[in-house]
C-alpha cells in the first residue's frame with residue numbers, strides 16, 4: 001500500500017497531504033477569473049499559479065511589484081497555500097527565457113509556499129535525442145535553483161522522462177547533487193492516455209524517493225484515485241475550469257457529462273453547495289457555478305479516498321468497485337495494482 | 345545392463361575401485377563445459393595455433409574441424425570454448441547448427457551470449473562514454489549500472505553521446521539504438537528481440553527510433569559486424585563463433601546453401617580483424633563445399649580432421665577421467681583391465697561419445713556386481 005498522508009509545515013500554514021492544487025489562470029487573462037472556492041471548500045486552501053504567466057502580464061506585474069500581494073490580487077485569505085510552478089509548458093518550443101535565480105526571486109516575491117523549478121517539458125513527438133537534451137537541461141536548471149534557494153518554502157525539482165530508468169536516475173542524481181524537499185513529475189500530459197506508462201513512471205519516482213512527490217497536470221477525476229493509490233502526495237488540475245468552459249459536469253464515478261445532453265432533469269445528482277439547492281437550468285447557464293461544482297467533484301473524490309483509508313476499509317476493493325464502470329480506467333487500475341503488488 | 349539402471353538414493357560404492365564416485369558422464373551429450381580433452385593432439389595443435397594467431401595479432405583466422413559423427417567435434421568445440429571463456433578480453437558464441445541461413449547463425453550466436461551478457465556489454469559501452477564525458481570512472485558494465493542506479497551519472501547526459509559514438513563506430517544507427525535500449529526496462533525486451541533477429545512490431549521499433557528490420561542474411565551480417573566492431577572498440581581482442589554441425593547446410597536447397605555460404609564469405613571479408621570462425625563439419629559435406637564453393641573455402645585457412653580414438657588415447661582418456669575421482673595415490677586404468685579397454689575400443693569403434701557412456705555404465709555394473717576389475721569377460725557378460 002503506497003497511499004500515505006503527511007502534514008506539511010509551510011510558510012502560510014500546515015497542509016494535510018495528499019492534496020489537490022487547483023490551477024488558477026492568473027495572468028493568462030487580465031486577471032484571475034477563477035471563482036471563489038478557497039473558503040467554501042475547507043480542505044482545499046490551495047492554488048497553483050504559473051510564475052511565468054504572471055510575470056508576463058504587465059499590469060498585474062506592476063501591481064505585484066508595487067506592494068500588492070499575490071493573495072490580495074487573487075482575493076484569497078492570507079493562509080492560502082500557493083504552489084508556484086515555473087510555467088515550463090510555455091517553453092516547449094524553445095529554451096526558457098528566464099533563469100532559475102530570476103524565477104526564484106519571483107516565487108519569493110509572490111510569497112509562494114512551494115516552488116517548482118524551471119523546466120523544459122518533453123513531447124512525445126520529439127526525437128529522443130531532443131528529449132534527452134531537455135531532460136538534461138531541466139536537471140541542470142533544478143540544480144541551479146537548489147544552489148540559490150535557502151528559504152522555508154518547499155523546493156520541488158521538476159523531473160521528466162518517458163521511461164522508469166530516466167525518472168529514477170534523474171531523482172537520484174538530483175538527490176546526490178542538490179537540496180530538494182521533493183520532486184515533481186512533469187511531461188505526463190502528452191502521454192496521459194497511456195495509463196501503463198504513466199503508472200510505471202509515477203511508481204519509478206515514488207520508489208526512488210521518500211520525499212514529497214507531486215505530479216503535474218493529472219489531477220482530474222480519472223487519475224486522482226490512481227495517483228492516491230500510487231502514493232503521490234500532491235497533484236494539480238485545471239480540468240475543473242476547462243470542463244466548465246465546455247459545460248462539462250464532472251461527477252466521481254461517471255467522469256464528465258456535457259450538460260447540453262441532459263434536459264429532462266430538474267436537479268443534478270450532486271449534494272455539493274452548488275448543486276444541492278440549484279436547478280439544472282440554473283447551473284447550466286452559470287459557468288462559475290459549474291467551475292465550483294467541478295472542484296467539489298474533485299474534492300469529493302479525494303475525501304472519499306481518505307474516508308476509505310481512514311475507516312480501515314480495503315482500498316483495493318474500493319478501487320475495484322470505483323473503476324468497474326469504465327473499461328479503460330479499469331485496465332489502468334489493474335496495471336497499477338499489479339505493479340504495486342510486485343513492489344510490496 | 346538392467347542392473348546398471350537400478351536407481352536408488354544410495355550412493356554406489358566405488359571405494360572398492362579406490363574412487364570417490366563415477367567420473368564418467370552418464371549422458372552421451374558432450375558436457376557444456378568439458379574439463380577433459382584427450383587424444384587428437386594434431387587437432388588441438390591446429391586449433392591452438394588458429395586461436396592464438398587471432399589473439400596475438402588481432403587478425404581474423406578461421407578453421408574447419410572435420411570428423412565423423414561421434415568423433416568429438418562438438419566436444420572439441422565446447423572444450424575450446426571452455427578454455428577461451430576464462431579470458432575476459434574475448435567473446436565466444438556457440439552455434440549448435442547453422443539453421444536456414446546466416447541470420448539463424450547470427451540469432452543463435454546472440455542467444456548463446458544471452459540477454460544478460462549483451463545488456464552488460466551495453467553498460468560497458470555506456471561506461472566508456474561516461475569515462476570521457478563525466479567525472480566518474482566506471483571500469484565495468486556493473487559499475488556503470490550502479491552509477492546509473494545511484495544517480496552518480498545522468499543517463500540523459502551520456503545516452504545521446506553513446507548513440508552518436510556507437511553509430512559512428514558501427515555505421516549502423518539502428519544497431520546503436522538497439523544496444524543502448526538494452527539498458528531501459530521498458531524497451532530492453534524489444535531491443536533484445538531486434539538484436540537477436542526475432543522480429544518486432546513496427547510500433548515497438550518506432551518507440552526505439554529503429555527504422556530497419558533485422559530479418560535477412562544481409563542485415564544479419566551487418567549486425568554481427570557492427571557488434572564485433574563495437575567489441576573491438578571496447579578493447580576486446582576478438583570474437584569467436586563456433587558453428588557446429590555445419591554439415592546440415594547440405595539439406596538446404598542449393599540456392600539457400602549458396603546464399604548461406606555467400607553470407608559467411610561476406611562476413612569474413614568484412615571482418616579481416618578480430619574474428620575467428622570455427623566450424624565443425626562432417627568430412628563429406630566439407631569436401632563438397634571445398635569443390636563447389638571456392639570463394640568460400642579459400643577464405644578458410646585450414647582444415648583439421650578428427651580421428652577415431654587410438655588404443656593409446658583411450659588409455660589416456662580413461663585414466664584422466666578416473667584420476668578425477670581417485671581417492672588414492674593410485675593411477676593407471678584400474679579397475680579397467682587392458683583387455684577390457686581393448687574390447688571397449690573395438691565395440692565403440694573409437695567413438696569418444698560411446699566410450700564415455702559405456703565406461704560409465706560398466707563402472708556402475710561392476711560396483712553393483714561387487715567386482716574389483718572390469719575385464720573383457722565382465723564386459724562380455726554385462727553388455
Ligand SMILES: [Zn+2]
Pocket residue numbers: 270271272273274275276293294296297
Ligand atoms: Zn455539485
